Amino acid sequence: MLQTSGLPLTVRQFWWYSFFYWSFFSLIWYGQAVMVWLLTPNARLYFTDTLYWLIELLYWWSATPLIIFCAQRFSLLKTQRASRFVTQVLTHLLIAAVLYGVELVVEHLLLGAAIAHEQGKVITIRRVMTVFFLSFGNAFAQYMLLVVCYTVLTHVYQLQSLKQQHLQAELVNEQLKSQLANAQLQALKMQLNPHFLFNTLHTVVSLMLRNQTRRAALMVTTLSDLLRSVLVRQQANFISVRDEMTLTRQYLSIQQIRFEDRLMVEYEIAPEAEECLLPQLILQPIVENAITHGIADLTEGALIRITAQRLDETVVIQVFDNGLGQEQLHDTSGMGLGLSNTLSRLEKAYGEQATMQFDQPPGGTTTVSLRIPCQCSLLNSTVPHEPVSHAHH
Structure with a gap:
């Protein structure tokens, strides 16, 4: 009763x-x-x-x-x-x-x-x-x-x-949605990791075939450092701007071994933006696109500049390259796997609150701008932070 x-x-x-x-x-x-x-x-x-x-x-x-x-x-x-x-x-x-x-x-x-x-x-x-x-x-x-x-x-x-x-x-229902979104983000990230890994290993093989063993060994060592950093954070879908810059810096170090003195990288990271959270490895395909379709054909003076600043409750990250640019970047269907995954990950994580914009003025250069809601981490990363230099050759 x-x-x-x-x-x-x-x-x-x-x-x-x-x-x-x-x-x-x-x-x-x-x-x-x-x-x-x-x-x-x-x-x-x-x-x-x-x-x-x-x-x-x-x-x-x-x-x-x-x-x-x-x-x-x-x-x-x-x-x-x-x-x-x-x-x-x-x-x-x-x-x-x-x-x-x-x-x-x-x-x-x-x-x-x-x-x-x-x-x-x-x-x-x-x-x-x-x-x-x-x-x-x-x-x-x-x-x-x-x-x-x-x-x-x-x-x-x-x-x-x-x-x-x-x-x-x-x-x-919200927990299931969150778990589904996390699973989708993780799946996209798993697509991304082999993508740049295979490209890097292909470069190592090319160096070995040209008997450039010292550069190949240095690239393998740098790749090992990058993979170690990724594995430490493998359970995290979101990391701070500071940690994302560390991964990006390690990735670009690999590319600088490939391009030697032809590639210069500059960083301008505002301190107030460093604790904002980003999807892990969100910048890597953008940087890779800048190299592949931007500066790869330059014989000298290649420049990639990465900036991050916080505007109210939004973090704005820009990746600039002085390359020749790529036609029809605005057409999503013309993008490679990396940039398509970047858009998909932003959509899964933020919906319409996040945007990715391409700016290609006449005469070359490309700027990719990300605008993402700034959500700060309550805890500092357990991974030691490496200082981000303003310019690196």
């Missing part, structure tokens, strides 16, 4: 609350009898009167589970029509009448002889029926008050329970 009601009550609590409910009314009626006895001359308060109120209390207290069952079975809330509601009320009226009639019979059987002995009154059936019709209104009011209170309380708790379940379902 308690389980179907939804009320957060134990059996002990149910009986205690029921006892307090009926005790309240019994004390009122017994208090009235005491006041009449005190204010009426020559009046007497018989012991059987006290027993009468005590039996009434115990009777209705023991009948509480039956009343609650009837409140559930003939609920006043499960009525779509007025006629149905009236039928339910009349049903409760009949139940209350039966319960009150049984109470009077029980009291007559238990106290009839004692009342006749103490008060000299003989309790007849006529007298019992008279008491029934005179006092049934009070009994029905107590009965219906309990039914209404129970109905209202269960309805309120059920609404709260449904609201809690709805909130819990929304929370689970």
Whole structure:
């Protein structure tokens, strides 16, 4: 019964609350009898009167589970029509009448002889029926008050329970969405990592075939440092701008081994932007694109400049190269895997709040600008930070 009601009550609590409910009314009626006895001359308060109120209390207290069952079975809330509601009320009226009639019979059987002995009154059936019709209104009011209170309380708790379940379902749904987004981001990152890894290994093979073993060994060592940094952060979809610059610097070090003195890299990182979070390796495909489609054909003076600044709640990162540029960069379908993944990762992580813009003025050079909502990390990275130089040859 308690389980179907939804009320957060134990059996002990149910009986205690029921006892307090009926005790309240019994004390009122017994208090009235005491006041009449005190204010009426020559009046007497018989012991059987006290027993009468005590039996009434115990009777209705023991009948509480039956009343609650009837409140559930003939609920006043499960009525779509007025006629149905009236039928339910009349049903409760009949139940209350039966319960009150049984109470009077029980009291007559238990106290009839004692009342006749103490008060000299003989309790007849006529007298019992008279008491029934005179006092049934009070009994029905107590009965219906309990039914209404129970109905209202269960309805309120059920609404709260449904609201809690709805909130819990929304929370689970958001968690599932977050897990799906993280899985998608991780999948995109796993596509990206082999992409630049294969390109680097291809360069190492080319150097070995040209007997440039020192440069090949240096590139392998630098690649090892980069992979170690990536593996340390492999569980993190987002890292700080500072850590992202460390990975980018390691990647560009590999490219500088390849291009030797032809490539110069400059960094302009505002201190207030360093703690903003980014998707890990978000800059690598942009930098790779600048090298592959920008400066790869330059024989000297190749420049890549990376800047980061914070504008209010947005971090703006730009990758500039002075290469010849690439046609139709604005067409997403013409991008390689790396840039397509960059757009996909930004969309998965930020929706429409993040943008990637290409600027290619006539005559060459390309600037790729990322605008990302700045969300700062609460904890510093456990990986030692390497200082970012302003220019590196």
